[in-house]
Amino acid sequence: MQLPSFAGFDLSGKRAFVTGATSGIGLGAATALARAGAHVICAARRAGPLGELHAAMEAEGLSCETQELDITDVDATRAAFPALGRLTSWSIPPAWPATGLRSTPRPRISTPS
Numbered sequence: 001m002q003l004p005s006f007a008g009f010d011l012s013g014k015r016a017f018v019t020g021a022t023s024g025i026g027l028g029a030a031t032a033l034a035r036a037g038a039h040v041i042c043a044a045r046r047a048g049p050l051g052e053l054h055a056a057m058e059a060e061g062l063s064c065e066t067q068e069l070d071i072t073d074v075d076a077t078r079a080a081f082p083a084l085g086r087l088t089s090w091s092i093p094p095a096w097p098a099t100g101l102r103s104t105p106r107p108r109i110s111t112p113s
Contacts, residue, residue: 001049001056012037020069022049034062043069043080 016033020026021042034040034057042057042064044050050066057064071077 002054014038015041017041017043019043019069021066022046027053031057031062034064035060037063039063039065041065041067043067043071045070050054071075085091 014020014033014037015031016038018026018033018040021030021040022044026042026044029040030040030053040057040063042050042053043066044053045068047068050068054064054066065079067080069076069080
């Protein structure tokens, strides 16, 4: 997998969570954040492309981990946050590209303040 290029600012020591991370806007966001120095948790529905993304980022020395997750499944999404165990200590807001939201009527997910 070839990752998009990015020239930007320093996010070293920061963390972000990106949905739809294996294609389109999500891939661009995950790559840009990682290349800027952030540790990125990449979420997407398909394990295969997540593995390819992890390998591509690791090959570039970027900091990431992956989480198989369908954000149209509200219960699974709610359950993923405590499992990730990082929400209250994140230094930058999580990135939430609009992936799969049209197929779920008005998802309502609250996160700890």
